[in-house]
Amino acid sequence: MSANERLLNSLRKTAQIFKKAREEARDYLLEPEAKTVCKEYGIPVTNFKVAKNVDEATEYAEEIGFPVVLKIVSPDVIHKFDVGGVVLNLNTPKAVEEAYRKILENVKNHKSNANIVGILIQEMAPQSTEVIVGATKDRQFGPALMFGLGGVFVEVLKDVTFRIAPISRNEAQEMITEVKAYPILKGYRGQPAVDINAIVEILLSTSRLVMDYPEIKELDMNPIIVYEKGAKTVDARIILE
Numbered sequence: 001m002s003a004n005e006r007l008l009n010s011l012r013k014t015a016q017i018f019k020k021a022r023e024e025a026r027d028y029l030l031e032p033e034a035k036t037v038c039k040e041y042g043i044p045v046t047n048f049k050v051a052k053n054v055d056e057a058t059e060y061a062e063e064i065g066f067p068v069v070l071k072i073v074s075p076d077v078i079h080k081f082d083v084g085g086v087v088l089n090l091n092t093p094k095a096v097e098e099a100y101r102k103i104l105e106n107v108k109n110h111k112s113n114a115n116i117v118g119i120l121i122q123e124m125a126p127q128s129t130e131v132i133v134g135a136t137k138d139r140q141f142g143p144a145l146m147f148g149l150g151g152v153f154v155e156v157l158k159d160v161t162f163r164i165a166p167i168s169r170n171e172a173q174e175m176i177t178e179v180k181a182y183p184i185l186k187g188y189r190g191q192p193a194v195d196i197n198a199i200v201e202i203l204l205s206t207s208r209l210v211m212d213y214p215e216i217k218e219l220d221m222n223p224i225i226v227y228e229k230g231a232k233t234v235d236a237r238i239i240l241e
Contacts, residue, residue: 130223143210
Protein backbone atom coordinates (compact mmCIF):
# COMPACT_ATOMS: atom_id res chain seq x y z
CA MET A 1 0.00 0.00 0.00
CA SER A 2 1.38 3.41 -0.98
CA ALA A 3 1.76 6.33 1.41
CA ASN A 4 -1.16 8.12 -0.25
CA GLU A 5 -3.39 5.05 0.13
CA ARG A 6 -2.47 4.74 3.82
CA LEU A 7 -3.28 8.42 4.30
CA LEU A 8 -6.67 8.07 2.60
CA ASN A 9 -7.48 4.99 4.69
CA SER A 10 -6.60 6.86 7.88
CA LEU A 11 -8.72 9.86 6.91
CA ARG A 12 -11.64 7.58 6.00
CA LYS A 13 -11.42 5.64 9.26
CA THR A 14 -11.17 8.82 11.33
CA ALA A 15 -14.14 10.40 9.53
CA GLN A 16 -16.23 7.29 10.25
CA ILE A 17 -15.47 7.57 13.97
CA PHE A 18 -16.58 11.21 14.07
CA LYS A 19 -19.69 10.36 12.04
CA LYS A 20 -20.63 7.56 14.46
CA ALA A 21 -20.37 9.93 17.43
CA ARG A 22 -22.63 12.48 15.70
CA GLU A 23 -25.16 9.80 14.77
CA GLU A 24 -25.32 8.75 18.43
CA ALA A 25 -25.71 12.39 19.52
CA ARG A 26 -22.44 12.31 21.46
CA ASP A 27 -20.27 15.41 21.83
CA TYR A 28 -17.24 13.30 22.73
CA LEU A 29 -15.42 10.18 21.58
CA LEU A 30 -15.21 7.06 23.68
CA GLU A 31 -11.65 6.32 24.81
CA PRO A 32 -10.98 3.54 22.26
CA GLU A 33 -12.32 5.84 19.52
CA ALA A 34 -10.07 8.70 20.66
CA LYS A 35 -7.05 6.39 20.80
CA THR A 36 -7.84 5.00 17.35
CA VAL A 37 -7.98 8.54 15.94
CA CYS A 38 -4.62 9.32 17.57
CA LYS A 39 -3.13 6.11 16.20
CA GLU A 40 -4.39 6.86 12.68
CA TYR A 41 -2.54 10.18 12.86
CA GLY A 42 0.71 8.53 13.84
CA ILE A 43 0.48 9.34 17.55
CA PRO A 44 1.83 6.35 19.52
CA VAL A 45 -0.68 4.85 21.95
CA THR A 46 -0.61 1.90 24.32
CA ASN A 47 -1.80 -1.38 22.78
CA PHE A 48 -5.50 -1.95 23.46
CA LYS A 49 -8.57 -3.96 22.54
CA VAL A 50 -12.20 -3.77 23.61
CA ALA A 51 -13.57 -6.97 25.17
CA LYS A 52 -17.26 -7.84 25.10
CA ASN A 53 -17.04 -10.70 27.62
CA VAL A 54 -14.72 -12.32 30.15
CA ASP A 55 -13.26 -14.82 27.69
CA GLU A 56 -12.29 -12.03 25.29
CA ALA A 57 -10.83 -10.04 28.18
CA THR A 58 -8.45 -12.82 29.24
CA GLU A 59 -7.62 -13.65 25.62
CA TYR A 60 -6.78 -10.03 24.79
CA ALA A 61 -4.79 -9.57 27.99
CA GLU A 62 -2.56 -12.54 27.12
CA GLU A 63 -2.25 -11.29 23.54
CA ILE A 64 -1.26 -7.77 24.65
CA GLY A 65 0.98 -9.05 27.44
CA PHE A 66 0.85 -8.61 31.20
CA PRO A 67 0.57 -6.39 33.15
CA VAL A 68 -2.61 -4.81 31.78
CA VAL A 69 -5.19 -2.19 32.72
CA LEU A 70 -8.98 -2.63 32.46
CA LYS A 71 -11.29 0.36 31.86
CA ILE A 72 -15.03 0.60 31.36
CA VAL A 73 -16.19 1.81 27.93
CA SER A 74 -19.61 3.41 28.24
CA PRO A 75 -21.22 6.63 27.00
CA ASP A 76 -22.90 6.79 30.42
CA VAL A 77 -19.61 6.82 32.35
CA ILE A 78 -17.38 9.82 31.77
CA HIS A 79 -15.32 9.78 34.98
CA LYS A 80 -14.28 6.14 35.05
CA PHE A 81 -12.15 6.25 38.23
CA ASP A 82 -14.96 7.80 40.24
CA VAL A 83 -17.27 4.80 39.75
CA GLY A 84 -14.66 2.05 40.09
CA GLY A 85 -14.44 1.61 36.34
CA VAL A 86 -10.64 1.25 36.18
CA VAL A 87 -8.34 -1.45 37.56
CA LEU A 88 -4.57 -1.16 37.13
CA ASN A 89 -1.60 -3.48 37.04
CA LEU A 90 -3.23 -6.88 36.48
CA ASN A 91 -0.73 -9.69 36.06
CA THR A 92 -2.72 -12.91 35.55
CA PRO A 93 -5.77 -14.15 33.61
CA LYS A 94 -7.55 -14.77 36.92
CA ALA A 95 -6.94 -11.20 38.04
CA VAL A 96 -8.29 -9.94 34.71
CA GLU A 97 -11.41 -12.10 35.06
CA GLU A 98 -12.05 -10.83 38.60
CA ALA A 99 -11.45 -7.20 37.61
CA TYR A 100 -13.76 -7.52 34.59
CA ARG A 101 -16.65 -8.71 36.76
CA LYS A 102 -15.92 -6.15 39.48
CA ILE A 103 -15.94 -3.26 37.00
CA LEU A 104 -19.30 -4.36 35.59
CA GLU A 105 -20.70 -4.62 39.12
CA ASN A 106 -19.41 -1.15 40.05
CA VAL A 107 -20.85 0.47 36.93
CA LYS A 108 -24.23 -1.22 37.37
CA ASN A 109 -24.32 -0.02 40.98
CA HIS A 110 -23.59 3.48 39.72
CA LYS A 111 -26.21 3.33 36.96
CA SER A 112 -28.25 0.17 36.58
CA ASN A 113 -29.22 0.86 32.96
CA ALA A 114 -25.80 2.05 31.81
CA ASN A 115 -25.03 1.37 28.16
CA ILE A 116 -21.84 -0.71 28.35
CA VAL A 117 -19.97 -0.97 25.05
CA GLY A 118 -17.30 -3.23 26.54
CA ILE A 119 -14.19 -3.10 28.66
CA LEU A 120 -10.92 -1.73 27.36
CA ILE A 121 -7.95 -4.05 27.82
CA GLN A 122 -4.79 -1.94 27.68
CA GLU A 123 -1.12 -2.57 28.27
CA MET A 124 0.30 -1.14 31.49
CA ALA A 125 3.01 1.15 30.16
CA PRO A 126 6.32 1.15 32.06
CA GLN A 127 6.96 4.26 34.14
CA SER A 128 9.06 7.12 32.82
CA THR A 129 8.74 10.88 32.33
CA GLU A 130 5.14 11.99 31.80
CA VAL A 131 4.08 14.86 29.54
CA ILE A 132 0.76 16.26 28.40
CA VAL A 133 -0.28 17.41 24.91
CA GLY A 134 -3.61 19.07 24.34
CA ALA A 135 -5.60 21.38 22.12
CA THR A 136 -8.50 23.76 22.64
CA LYS A 137 -10.47 25.69 20.06
CA ASP A 138 -10.31 29.44 20.58
CA ARG A 139 -13.24 31.34 19.05
CA GLN A 140 -10.98 34.05 17.70
CA PHE A 141 -7.75 32.26 16.78
CA GLY A 142 -8.89 28.68 16.15
CA PRO A 143 -7.17 25.59 17.58
CA ALA A 144 -4.39 26.24 20.08
CA LEU A 145 -1.93 23.50 21.05
CA MET A 146 -0.63 23.04 24.58
CA PHE A 147 2.42 21.19 25.91
CA GLY A 148 3.76 20.59 29.40
CA LEU A 149 5.20 18.02 31.74
CA GLY A 150 2.66 15.87 33.56
CA GLY A 151 1.91 15.50 37.24
CA VAL A 152 2.62 18.42 39.57
CA PHE A 153 4.10 20.52 36.76
CA VAL A 154 0.77 20.88 34.99
CA GLU A 155 -1.62 20.47 37.96
CA VAL A 156 0.02 22.86 40.43
CA LEU A 157 2.75 24.84 38.66
CA LYS A 158 0.81 25.31 35.38
CA ASP A 159 4.12 24.93 33.54
CA VAL A 160 2.75 24.77 29.99
CA THR A 161 3.29 26.46 26.62
CA PHE A 162 0.86 27.27 23.80
CA ARG A 163 0.92 27.81 20.04
CA ILE A 164 -1.79 28.47 17.48
CA ALA A 165 -2.15 25.61 14.97
CA PRO A 166 -0.86 24.78 12.48
CA ILE A 167 2.65 24.66 13.91
CA SER A 168 6.01 24.10 12.26
CA ARG A 169 8.72 21.74 13.47
CA ASN A 170 10.64 24.72 14.89
CA GLU A 171 7.55 25.87 16.80
CA ALA A 172 7.06 22.37 18.21
CA GLN A 173 10.66 22.35 19.42
CA GLU A 174 10.20 25.81 20.95
CA MET A 175 7.13 24.63 22.85
CA ILE A 176 9.23 21.93 24.47
CA THR A 177 12.24 24.10 25.34
CA GLU A 178 10.07 26.90 26.78
CA VAL A 179 8.69 24.93 29.73
CA LYS A 180 10.57 25.59 32.96
CA ALA A 181 10.94 21.85 33.54
CA TYR A 182 12.77 21.35 30.23
CA PRO A 183 16.03 20.31 32.04
CA ILE A 184 14.18 17.20 33.25
CA LEU A 185 13.54 16.19 29.65
CA LYS A 186 17.23 16.70 28.81
CA GLY A 187 18.29 14.45 31.68
CA TYR A 188 18.67 15.55 35.28
CA ARG A 189 20.62 14.15 38.26
CA GLY A 190 21.27 10.77 36.76
CA GLN A 191 17.95 10.49 34.97
CA PRO A 192 18.39 9.76 31.25
CA ALA A 193 17.28 12.24 28.62
CA VAL A 194 13.98 11.43 26.93
CA ASP A 195 13.22 11.24 23.22
CA ILE A 196 12.56 14.91 22.40
CA ASN A 197 11.96 14.11 18.73
CA ALA A 198 9.13 11.74 19.69
CA ILE A 199 7.40 14.65 21.46
CA VAL A 200 7.97 16.91 18.44
CA GLU A 201 6.32 14.35 16.16
CA ILE A 202 3.33 14.04 18.52
CA LEU A 203 2.88 17.82 18.54
CA LEU A 204 3.04 17.97 14.73
CA SER A 205 0.57 15.08 14.38
CA THR A 206 -1.79 16.75 16.86
CA SER A 207 -1.57 19.97 14.86
CA ARG A 208 -2.55 18.13 11.67
CA LEU A 209 -5.42 16.38 13.43
CA VAL A 210 -7.06 19.53 14.80
CA MET A 211 -6.62 21.32 11.48
CA ASP A 212 -8.18 18.44 9.55
CA TYR A 213 -11.15 18.20 11.94
CA PRO A 214 -12.28 21.68 13.04
CA GLU A 215 -15.18 20.08 14.94
CA ILE A 216 -12.69 19.11 17.65
CA LYS A 217 -13.38 21.43 20.59
CA GLU A 218 -10.90 19.91 23.04
CA LEU A 219 -8.21 17.26 22.81
CA ASP A 220 -6.26 15.97 25.76
CA MET A 221 -3.55 13.28 25.84
CA ASN A 222 -2.51 12.84 29.44
CA PRO A 223 -0.29 11.24 30.33
CA ILE A 224 2.02 10.57 27.44
CA ILE A 225 4.92 8.56 28.83
CA VAL A 226 8.20 9.43 27.11
CA TYR A 227 11.17 7.08 27.15
CA GLU A 228 14.81 7.30 26.08
CA LYS A 229 13.46 6.13 22.74
CA GLY A 230 9.83 6.57 21.79
CA ALA A 231 6.67 7.46 23.70
CA LYS A 232 3.23 6.03 24.48
CA THR A 233 -0.07 7.82 25.00
CA VAL A 234 -1.83 6.24 27.97
CA ASP A 235 -5.09 8.24 27.99
CA ALA A 236 -6.75 10.27 25.24
CA ARG A 237 -9.86 12.43 25.34
CA ILE A 238 -11.57 14.23 22.44
CA ILE A 239 -14.54 16.59 22.88
CA LEU A 240 -16.55 17.70 19.84
CA GLU A 241 -18.46 20.90 19.19
